[in-house]
Amino acid sequence: MPAVMHHVGSRGKRKRSPAMSEINVTPFVDVMLVLLIVFMVTAPLLTVGVPVDLPKTRAPALGQDKEPLSITVAKDGKIYLQKEVVTADALVPKLQAISQNGYDQRIFVRGDKTVPYDRVMVVMGLLASAGFTHIGLVTDVAKPKSEQH
Numbered sequence: 001m002p003a004v005m006h007h008v009g010s011r012g013k014r015k016r017s018p019a020m021s022e023i024n025v026t027p028f029v030d031v032m033l034v035l036l037i038v039f040m041v042t043a044p045l046l047t048v049g050v051p052v053d054l055p056k057t058r059a060p061a062l063g064q065d066k067e068p069l070s071i072t073v074a075k076d077g078k079i080y081l082q083k084e085v086v087t088a089d090a091l092v093p094k095l096q097a098i099s100q101n102g103y104d105q106r107i108f109v110r111g112d113k114t115v116p117y118d119r120v121m122v123v124m125g126l127l128a129s130a131g132f133t134h135i136g137l138v139t140d141v142a143k144p145k146s147e148q149h
Contacts, residue, residue: 055113057139069098070108070138073115073123088122092130099132106134 052072071091072080079086081094095107107127111120127135 052110052112053114054110054138054140056141056143058141068108069095069105070110071123071127073109073111073120075112075114077115077119079123088126091123092126095127095132096130106136107132108136108138110138 052074070082074080079088079091081091086094109120109124109127111123124135
C-alpha cells in the first residue's frame with residue numbers, strides 16, 4: 001500500500017509528496033550473482049562418471065532443469081545408461097521403462113571420439129526406432145586456435 005508523505009510548507013499548510021516508486025535492485029542482483037557462482041561451481045560435479053574423450057565443437061552448452069539422461073558409448077564400444085553397462089538389446093526396454101515413469105526430457109548421447117561413427121549411429125537408431133525423438137549429441141567446447149598448442 002503506497003504511503004503518502006506530508007510535509008509542512010513555509011506557511012504552515014501541508015503539501016502532498018508523491019509516494020517513492022523506485023525499487024532498489026542491488027540486493028536482487030547480489031543474490032543472483034551468488035546463485036550464478038554456486039551453479040557454475042556445482043554444474044561440473046553433476047556430470048555422469050563414465051570417462052570419455054568427447055569431440056570438440058564451437059556450439060554452446062544447453063541448459064536443462066531436470067537431471068539429464070545420458071547414454072555413453074565408451075572407447076571399448078560398451079554402451080552405458082548413466083553409469084550402468086547395458087547391451088544394445090537391453091537399452092530400449094530400459095529407456096521405455098524410464099519413460100513410463102514420466103521422463104520426457106532430452107536424452108543425451110555421448111560418444112568417445114575414437115569410437116567408430118557407425119557405433120554411435122546404431123545407438124541413435126535404436127533410440128529413434130523406439131520412438132525417442134528428443135536426442136542430443138554431447139561434445140566438449142573447442143578452444144580457439146590461438147589457445148591450442
